[in-house]
Amino acid sequence: MLALALVSAGLWSGLHWFEKINIFSPSREFSIIPGTFGLAHEEAALTTEDGVRLHGWFLPRTPGRGPLAARGLVLLLCHGNAGNISHRMHKAALLHRLGLNILLFDYRGYGKSAGSPSEAGTYSDAQAAYRYLIETKGFPPERIIIYGESLGNAVAVETALRQPPRALILESAFTSIADMGREIFPRLPLRWLIRTRYDNLSKIPRLRCPVLVMHSRQDRIVPFRMGQALFAAAPGPKTFFELRGSHDEAYIDSGPAYLEAVRKFLALPTR
DSSP states (O other), X not given: OHHHHHHHHHHHHHHHHHHHHHHOEEOOOOXXXXXXXXXXXXXXXXXXXXXXXXXEEEEOOXXXXXXXXXXXXXXXXXXXXXXXXXXXXHHHHHHHTTTOEEEEEOOTTSTTOOSOOOHXXXXXXXXXXXXXXXXXXXXXXXXXXXXXXXXHHHHHHHHHHHSOOSEEEEESOOSOHHHHHHHHOTTSOHHHHOOOOOOHHHHGGGOOSOEEEEEETTOSSSOHHHHHHHHHHSOSSEEXXXXXXXXXXXXXXXXXXXXXXXXXXXXXXXX
């Protein structure tokens, strides 16, 4: 009996190790910095409620650039499961053209942030980033835009439920980890085995802010139908924009239409 218990415990532990490495793929190495794009930035030191120290970059809007309507708006970027904030600098540089302030932050275990990632941990990390914008930078909730990409969509949705922002943008979002597991391992009963939920579909009907859902039919990682399902479940006001291209580069492959979709959703004038 003891041997059987030990084997079962080992299998259970191995399953959750496999689960974690397939959901989180952090990198400590930085590829580029804001200065690569000629952007000024401030190092952001964040501390979560459970005492984990996180690292981020705050990119202030460029004076005189972008429409006046963007002045005082800030975009909180919740990145995907791989790499770190340095791998999102191209996207941040594009969004910065709209005249927005931007905060990028790394979840625990990513980049220069301490700790090890988990579902609950990423939620706490986003809360620390949100508090930084409120308490340190002085932005009121009605001036905060939350942006999620891939895994970061789940973090963005949870954050928007806890503190309704001005607007929520979801790029290439999945319905839940269980649904994604079925896509990859259709014959395994993962719904009953995995602990990580990130259940966006059950949460999104409770949102109380405008939502922009962006997804590509050519996405080979997160099916287009998941973006459609999330859009259908979201309350209004809501907008759907069809991206073009791959999961990781659809915002690039879509060309100027990507930035224009964000601009229109935020009701920002062209100048």
